[in-house]
Amino acid sequence: xxxxxxxxxxxxxxxxxxxxxxxxxxxxxxxxxxxxxxxxxxxxxxxxxxxxxxxxxxxxxxxxxxxxxxxxxxxxxxxxxxxxxxxxxxxxxxxxxxxxxxxxxxxxxxxxxxxxxxxxxxxxxxxxxxxxxxxxxxxxxxxxxxxxxxxxxxxxxxxxxxxxxxxxxxxxxxxxxxxxxxxxxxxxxxxxxxxxxxxxxxxxxxxxxxxxxxxxxxxxxxxxxxxxxxxxxxxxxxxxxxxxxxxxxxxxxxxxxxxxxxxxxxxxxxxxxxxxxxxxxxxxxxxxxxxxxxxxxxxxxxxxxxxxxxxxxxxxxxxxxxxxxxxxxxxxxxxxxxxxxxxxxxxxxxxxxxxxxxxxxxxxxxxxxxxxxxxxxxxxxxxxxxxxxxxxxxxxxxxxxxxxxxxxxxxxxxxxxxxxxxxxxxxxxxxxxxxxxxxxxxxxxxxxxxxxxxxxxxxxxxxxxxxxxxxxxxxxxxxxxxxxxxxxxxxxxxxxxxxxxxxxxxxxxxxxxxxxxxxxxxxxxxxxxxxxxxxxxxxxxxxxxxxxxxxxxxxxxxxxxxxxxxxxxxxxxxxxxxxxxxxxxxxxxxxx
Amino acid sequence: xxxxxxxxxxxxxxxxxxxxxxxxxxxxxxxxxxxxxxxxxxxxxxxxxxxxxxxxxxxxxxxxxxxxxxxxxxxxxxxxxxxxxxxxxxxxxxxxxxxxxxxxxxxxxxxxxxxxxxxxxxxxx
Numbered sequence: 040x041x042x043x044x045x046x047x048x049x050x051x052x053x054x055x056x057x058x059x060x061x062x063x064x065x066x067x068x069x070x071x072x073x074x075x076x077x078x079x080x081x082x083x084x085x086x087x088x089x090x091x092x093x094x095x096x097x098x099x100x101x102x103x104x105x106x107x108x109x110x111x112x113x114x115x116x117x118x119x120x121x122x123x124x125x126x127x128x129x130x131x132x133x134x135x136x137x138x139x140x141x142x143x144x145x146x147x148x149x150x151x152x153x154x155x156x157x158x159x160x161x162x163x164x165x166x167x168x169x170x171x172x173x174x175x176x177x178x179x180x181x182x183x184x185x186x187x188x189x190x191x192x193x194x195x196x197x198x199x200x201x202x203x204x205x206x207x208x209x210x211x212x213x214x215x216x217x218x219x220x221x222x223x224x225x226x227x228x229x230x231x232x233x234x235x236x237x238x239x240x241x242x243x244x245x246x247x248x249x250x251x252x253x254x255x256x257x258x259x260x261x262x263x264x265x266x267x268x269x270x271x272x273x274x275x276x277x278x279x280x281x282x283x284x285x286x287x288x289x290x291x292x293x294x295x296x297x298x299x300x301x302x303x304x305x306x307x308x309x310x311x312x313x314x315x316x317x318x319x320x321x322x323x324x325x326x327x328x329x330x331x332x333x334x335x336x337x338x339x340x341x342x343x344x345x346x347x348x349x350x351x352x353x354x355x356x357x358x359x360x361x362x363x364x365x366x367x368x369x370x371x372x373x374x375x376x377x378x379x380x381x382x383x384x385x386x387x388x389x390x391x392x393x394x395x396x397x398x399x400x401x402x403x404x405x406x407x408x409x410x411x412x413x414x415x416x417x418x419x420x421x422x423x424x425x426x427x428x429x430x431x432x433x434x435x436x437x438x439x440x441x442x443x444x445x446x447x448x449x450x451x452x453x454x455x456x457x458x459x460x461x462x463x464x465x466x467x468x469x470x471x472x473x474x475x476x477x478x479x480x481x482x483x484x485x486x487x488x489x490x491x492x493x494x495x496x497x498x499x500x501x502x503x504x505x506x507x508x509x510x511x512x513x514x515x516x517x518x519x520x521x522x523x524x525x526x527x528x529x530x531x532x533x534x535x536x537x538x539x540x541x542x543x544x545x546x547x548x549x550x551x552x553x554x555x556x557x558x559x560x561x562x563x564x565x566x567x568x569x570x571x572x573x574x575x576x577x578x579x580x581x582x583x584x585x586x587x588x589x590x591x592x593x594x595x596x597x598x599x600x601x602x603x604x605x606x607x608x609x610x611x612x613x614x615x616x617x618x619x620x621x622x623x624x625x626x627x628x629x630x631x
Numbered sequence: 632x633x634x635x636x637x638x639x640x641x642x643x644x645x646x647x648x649x650x651x652x653x654x655x656x657x658x659x660x661x662x663x664x665x666x667x668x669x670x671x672x673x674x675x676x677x678x679x680x681x682x683x684x685x686x687x688x689x690x691x692x693x694x695x696x697x698x699x700x701x702x703x704x705x706x707x708x709x710x711x712x713x714x715x716x717x718x719x720x721x722x723x724x725x726x727x728x729x730x731x732x733x734x735x736x737x738x739x740x741x742x743x744x745x746x747x748x749x750x751x752x753x754x755x756x
Contacts (some may be wrong), residue, residue, distance in 0.1 A: 091696075101707075101708070102703040102707075105699070105700050105703055106696070106700075107696060107697055107700035108693035108696050108697060158697070159690075159693050159694060159697045160694070160697065163690060163694075181689075181693070186700050186703075186704065188700075188703040188704040188706075188707035188709070188710070189707045189708060189709045190709055192708070192709055240679075240682075241682055242675070242678065243675075243677075243678025243679065243681050243682050244674045244675060244678045264708050265708075268708050268709075268712065272712075
């Protein structure tokens with residue numbers, strides 16, 4: 040009987056232990072993965088080591104954009120012992136009044152953001168003060184903000200950053216160089232597997248696999264901040280005085296295609312994006328389409344000369360200022376008779392230009408428009424660039440060719456105009472415009488270098504030189520842009536005055552886009568500069584490229600020449616600009 | 632009959648050699664344990680110290696970056712221009728005799744016969 044009882048007890052115990060064993064095997068083997076993961080999630084985490092975003096520098100290494108470390112202030116409500124005492128210590132550092140902070144601290148939430156951006160020094164001091172009084176619960180996470188030391192200068196080129204996701208601190212470029220070169224600038228975050236004790240502190244001896252972050256590269260631009268400041272300050276003055284809708288200035292090295300300066304008005308402060316108007320954030324140099332007006336006449340002049348449609352001596356009858364063609368009348372500001380190509384450019388004759396285009400024919404003329412780079416993106420590399428609008432000949436009406444020759448019936452970007460003028464300045468080559476010079480790593484070692492690139496040879500040097508000589512005449516006495524002259528230097532350039540296109544159709548009465556694009560010194564051009572002013576609030580009788588844009592060019596070019604220490608032209612003629620104010624000549628193109 | 636003479640003398644002999652052997656073994660095992668604990672503690676201590684130094688380095692790097700950003704802002708062209716306009720700094724023209732020119736100056740044939748260029752400031756529209 041006793042043996043039987045003992046057997047029953049033993050069997051019972053065996054059953055219990057078998058059950059325990061089975062449960063143990065189930066937990067250790069069957070649920071191994073699940074519980075390992077759970078344990079790991081409680082104690083071991085994958086810590087992201089953020090990469091530092093690279094800087095943007097100008098061509099001489101001046102910092103244009105840099106990242107500055109700041110701290111994000113987080114509350115862990117479960118760690119707060121005394122909200123009032125914590126608030127009393129932390130409030131002066133955070134700039135929040137004690138009462139409000141105490142309310143914020145009285146939370147059960149384990150993760151509550153109190154402040155996105157707290158300066159590093161304040162965060163360190165606040166942490167020290169809290170540690171001294173043993174007040175846990177307030178944590179300072181590393182974060183960073185992008186700073187632009189020059190504020191609104193070069194804002195359209197540099198662009199800005201924004202959060203990828205609202206709840207994420209990861210910033211991505213959304214415009215300008217910040218966006219276009221985001222892959223180089225952002226770098227690659229690293230990671231480290233760590234284990235924490237129950238208080239949340241890292242147990243360093245149990246550190247696992249780790250990978251160091253690859254910090255972002257520094258992007259060096261072709262922009263020269265000296266020239267950029269000159270351009271910006273002159274555009275500012277013009278914007279205040281003339282109150283136009285927009286003003287654009289671009290300076291390019293014609294030999295390399297490097298953009299030395301680029302500015303638009305209105306602009307915005309990169310350090311204060313909240314106050315920026317969307318319209319002011321547009322880089323109009325590459326995003327706006329305009330009818331270029333007479334600056335476009337360099338295309339027909341170069342094409343006609345290169346195709347031997349005209350020679351240097353060919354006389355073209357300019358119909359004494361009224362040319363009836365296709366049932367419409369095309370006018371010049373003054374009546375001209377026989378004129379050579381040189382005179383047509385100097386006097387900016389619409390009729391002469393139209394006749395040259397007619398002599399070339401639709402297809403040939405269109406070919407030159409395209410060869411000068413119009414109707415295609417320049418490939419500057421900044422986001423959103425548009426190609427402009429150049430219709431092919433089969434979509435032209437009878438009048439299109441005459442209108443296009445004087446810069447109407449075609450829409451181009453300001454940068455395209457500058458690059459086209461660079462063709463004349465550099466001896467006939469269309470250059471690929473560049474905004475980035477090189478990309479360097481943190482140690483200053485060059486990772487990528489962008490060499491000048493010729494897109495195509497548009498016209499031979501002899502043709503470009505002849506057109507250049509005619510453009511010197513435009514700025515010389517008797518030309519349309521004597522106010523563009525710079526004493527001591529030979530300037531070549533072309534004015535443009537085009538009626539503004541009315542969004543409702545046709546042209547807006549009394550509204551003009553005036554421009555001057557020129558280069559200096561003409562015999563060895565160091566820069567091509569475009570000044571474009573849209574709808575200046577000035578008497579219509581004075582609203583010409585030669586009277587509005589040319590003087591701005593002159594001031595910019597003069598200061599740039601001094602900054603670049605250019606050697607004065609030995610045969611430069613000094614011009615008394617007052618003579619040009621009489622308005623003998625102009626380049627206004629009329630739509631009839 | 633004497634009972635004492637027949638009684639077997641029961642003495643628990645102490646075997647020194649095995650005792651020493653086992654004591655030594657226990658000592659070694661104990662020491663190893665203590666050493667292990669000591670090393671482990673040292674590891675944790677050094678780990679904590681490493682962490683502290685890392686944080687300190689991080690802080691110094693961050694402060695350095697903050698200072699660099701501030702220097703960039705304070706020495707930026709915009710800031711210098713602002714200071715210039717407020718008269719906080721001034722531009723001093725360099726005297727001609729102090730300039731070492733790499734390119735020999737070319738005289739302009741303009742009416743003023745000067746090397747410098749002249750702006751058309753008077754003719755702002």
